[in-house]
Amino acid sequence: xxxxxxxxxxxxxxxxxxxxxxxxxxxxxxxxxxxxxxxxxxxxxxxxxxxxxxxxxxxxxxxxxxxxxxxxxxxxxxxxxxxxxxxxxxxxxxxxxxxxxxxxxxxxxxxxxxxxxxxxxxxxxxxxxxxxxxxxxxxxxxxxxxxxxxxxxxxxxxxxxxxxxxxxxxxxxxxxxxxxxxxxxxxxxxxxxxxxxxxxxxxxxxxxxxxxxxxxxxxxxxxxxxxxxxxxxxxxxxxxxxxxxxxxxxxxxxxxxxxxxxxxxxxxxxxxxxxxxxxxxxxxxxxxxxxxxxxxxxxxxxxxxxxxxxxxxxxxxxxxxxxxxxxxxxxxxxxxx
Amino acid sequence: xxxxxxxxxxxxxxxxxxxxxxxxxxxxxxxxxxxxxxxxxxxxxxxxxxxxxxxxxxxxxxxxxxxxxxxxxxxxxxxxxxxxxxxxxxxxxxxxxxxxxxxxxxxxxxxxxxxxxxxxxxxxxxxxxxxxxxxxxxxxxxxxxxxxxxxxxxxxxxxxxxxxxxxxxxxxxxxxxxxxxxxxxxxxxxxxxxxxxxxxxxxxxxxxxxxxxxxxxxxxxxxxxxxxxxxxxxxxxxxxxxxxxxxxxxxxxxxxxxxxxxxxxxxxxxxxxxxxxxxxxxxxxxxxxxxxxxxxxxxxxxxxxxxxxxxxxxxxxxxxxxxxxxxxxxxxxx
Numbered sequence: 316x317x318x319x320x321x322x323x324x325x326x327x328x329x330x331x332x333x334x335x336x337x338x339x340x341x342x343x344x345x346x347x348x349x350x351x352x353x354x355x356x357x358x359x360x361x362x363x364x365x366x367x368x369x370x371x372x373x374x375x376x377x378x379x380x381x382x383x384x385x386x387x388x389x390x391x392x393x394x395x396x397x398x399x400x401x402x403x404x405x406x407x408x409x410x411x412x413x414x415x416x417x418x419x420x421x422x423x424x425x426x427x428x429x430x431x432x433x434x435x436x437x438x439x440x441x442x443x444x445x446x447x448x449x450x451x452x453x454x455x456x457x458x459x460x461x462x463x464x465x466x467x468x469x470x471x472x473x474x475x476x477x478x479x480x481x482x483x484x485x486x487x488x489x490x491x492x493x494x495x496x497x498x499x500x501x502x503x504x505x506x507x508x509x510x511x512x513x514x515x516x517x518x519x520x521x522x523x524x525x526x527x528x529x530x531x532x533x534x535x536x537x538x539x540x541x542x543x544x545x546x547x548x549x550x551x552x553x554x555x556x557x558x559x560x561x562x563x564x565x566x567x568x569x570x571x572x573x574x575x576x577x578x579x580x581x582x583x584x585x586x587x588x589x590x591x592x593x594x595x596x597x598x599x600x601x602x603x604x605x606x607x608x609x610x611x612x613x614x615x616x617x618x619x620x621x622x623x624x625x626x627x628x629x630x631x632x633x634x635x636x637x638x639x640x641x642x643x644x645x646x647x648x649x650x651x652x
Numbered sequence: 653x654x655x656x657x658x659x660x661x662x663x664x665x666x667x668x669x670x671x672x673x674x675x676x677x678x679x680x681x682x683x684x685x686x687x688x689x690x691x692x693x694x695x696x697x698x699x700x701x702x703x704x705x706x707x708x709x710x711x712x713x714x715x716x717x718x719x720x721x722x723x724x725x726x727x728x729x730x731x732x733x734x735x736x737x738x739x740x741x742x743x744x745x746x747x748x749x750x751x752x753x754x755x756x757x758x759x760x761x762x763x764x765x766x767x768x769x770x771x772x773x774x775x776x777x778x779x780x781x782x783x784x785x786x787x788x789x790x791x792x793x794x795x796x797x798x799x800x801x802x803x804x805x806x807x808x809x810x811x812x813x814x815x816x817x818x819x820x821x822x823x824x825x826x827x828x829x830x831x832x833x834x835x836x837x838x839x840x841x842x843x844x845x846x847x848x849x850x851x852x853x854x855x856x857x858x859x860x861x862x863x864x865x866x867x868x869x870x871x872x873x874x875x876x877x878x879x880x881x882x883x884x885x886x887x888x889x890x891x892x893x894x895x896x897x898x899x900x901x902x903x904x905x906x907x908x909x910x911x912x913x914x915x916x917x918x919x920x921x922x923x924x925x926x927x928x929x930x931x932x933x934x935x936x937x938x939x940x941x942x943x944x945x946x947x948x949x950x951x952x953x954x955x956x957x958x959x960x961x962x963x964x965x966x967x968x969x970x971x972x973x974x975x976x977x978x979x980x981x982x983x984x985x986x
Binding site for chain 2: 362363477479480507508509510511512513515516534535536537538539540541542560561564565574575576577578579580581582583587589590591592593594596597
């Protein structure tokens with residue numbers, strides 16, 4: 316971790332994205348704060364509906380408005396607040412300086428255009444080059460992402476590719492304009508494990524080669540442990556813990572993080588220990604409970620947890636957590652079991 | 653060695669080929685998908701046998717064959733010593749009651765138009781168990797066992813969360829007091845915190861009712877957690893069968909090694925030290941599988957013989973536990 320420059324490349328402050336639906340206001344992202352440093356991989360973990368994808372989509376200005384609305388916040392990239400830009404001007408950043416790899420390579424490629432056309436399109440959209448130059452670049456990109464038989468593959472349609480190959484093509488498109496930030500939203504969830512390993516290794520190598528920063532969104536704690544340097548844990552639209560990957564796994568301070576770690580079966584475990592699940596299910600985002608959103612599932616909850624949402628406090632350098640009882644975990648007066 | 657008596661189900665040389673046809677009018681035969689190609693395994697009473705593999709390896713087809721939801725192309729399935737493939741429909745009915753299934757997607761496997769009471773009661777009605785009031789009593793008991801409130805008997809599936817729906821699915825499988833439950837990816841559609849609840853429930857139920865599970869999943873860490881023994885499938889074949897501890901500690905087949913190595917362990921320090929084996933390439937098509945060992949195009953250890961001859965499952969036991977692998981160079985590190 317010592318090779319990371321301490322320079323912040325992206326800063327998100329108090330971001331709130333709500334959706335106005337017939338059923339009520341869905342607070343999908345409700346006060347997210349984080350920063351991304353040059354060259355680092357930031358992991359965002361959380362379960363379905365925790366707001367991790369909406370955070371990413373908001374950064375890229377891809378939230379449909381209406382029903383969505385960005386209530387407040389700042390997204391500071393290269394000294395400018397992206398939220399102040401008109402959507403039409405955002406394309407200067409989108410796919411260029413910040414690009415995204417989506418979860419499902421089956422649906423995020425256009426089935427009626429060839430792979431080559433789609434890669435060239437993303438190059439021509441942002442660079443002042445001729446079609447011929449773009450074609451050469453696209454060939455080079457396919458080589459970088461490990462697709463062989465490139466000239467033939469340029470003419471192939473997405474349905475002729477396997478899942479892993481499609482994801483490689485997606486990555487080629489995403490890195491076409493050497494972005495400084497790559498957002499990967501569950502890049503391997505739709506893929507088999509051996510292919511997942513190939514894709515994640517590829518992303519990691521490319522990141523190091525191009526010195527870009529990666530935001531890795533996943534629900535898989537194993538992937539986080541392997542690739543992330545810092546981690547934000549989200550629950551019901553709010554970040555509940557933000558720390559280095561070691562602190563998250565070895566010194567978690569939020570009961571939800573603890574619960575997540577207790578819920579997974581570990582391949583390397585010698586004796587079979589009973590899983591310690593979190594009771595209940597995540598709350599509905601339309602009708603969030605008063606106080607801490609996790610309180611009803613939390614075995615450490617006390618009276619004040621049900622009254623106010625705990626503020627995020629930096630308990631030790633670089634380790635933020637939003638829990639009233641974090642201090643007790645810190646000094647050991649409250650056991651994590 | 654297991655004695656014949658405590659073996660609940662035994663599968664021998666099971667095959668399922670799906671014929672492919674081409675053309676709209678002339679409907680010519682065009683080869684076949686060898687979804688399950690000559691697999692054999694047994695499950696002892698009270699144990700959990702896990703089947704793992706990537707998508708398309710035939711694990712779900714194997715499950716459906718054991719249930720006889722699909723008719724095998726060849727092979728034998730012995731349930732309590734009786735070849736159930738030879739049974740007539742009416743004779744099979746009796747065994748259907750003893751073999752149940754839990755499906756993957758709790759959103760799709762429950763009818764949205766039926767209340768959960770109706771859903772859980774349906775198996776009882778089909779098998780004409782008890783009268784109305786005794787059925788109701790049994791349904792309520794079963795709902796309670798799986799951790800649902802029996803008062804919710806008149807609610808519809810959409811009123812429940814994913815985890816609760818999967819509990820309904822489990823209740824439906826459990827209500828007939830089966831011997832064997834086939835679990836086809838029972839937790840892969842659920843969030844991790846809910847997965848753990850369901851896995852714990854399944855382990856508890858197994859102890860309480862002495863159930864036998866055939867547990868199918870793609871997630872090896874989940875399979876390892878619940879299973880006593882594990883079979884690893886690749887392109888329609890079982891390539892390795894071992895006790896779950898042995899499989900993790902001493903994998904013999906290169907595919908198992910690659911699979912184990914591909915799964916990141918949620919422990920950052922360990923991950924930094926671990927050397928990863930990345931298997932190259934994609935899983936080939938089961939329509940036209942590679943000759944010889946089906947894994948050879950992706951195998952770092954492959955030699956000439958691997959592309960010519962098909963390795964058989966052989967027992968490489970060391971500590972008394974059976975440990976089968978189908979590889980000419982079993983145990984050779986990659």
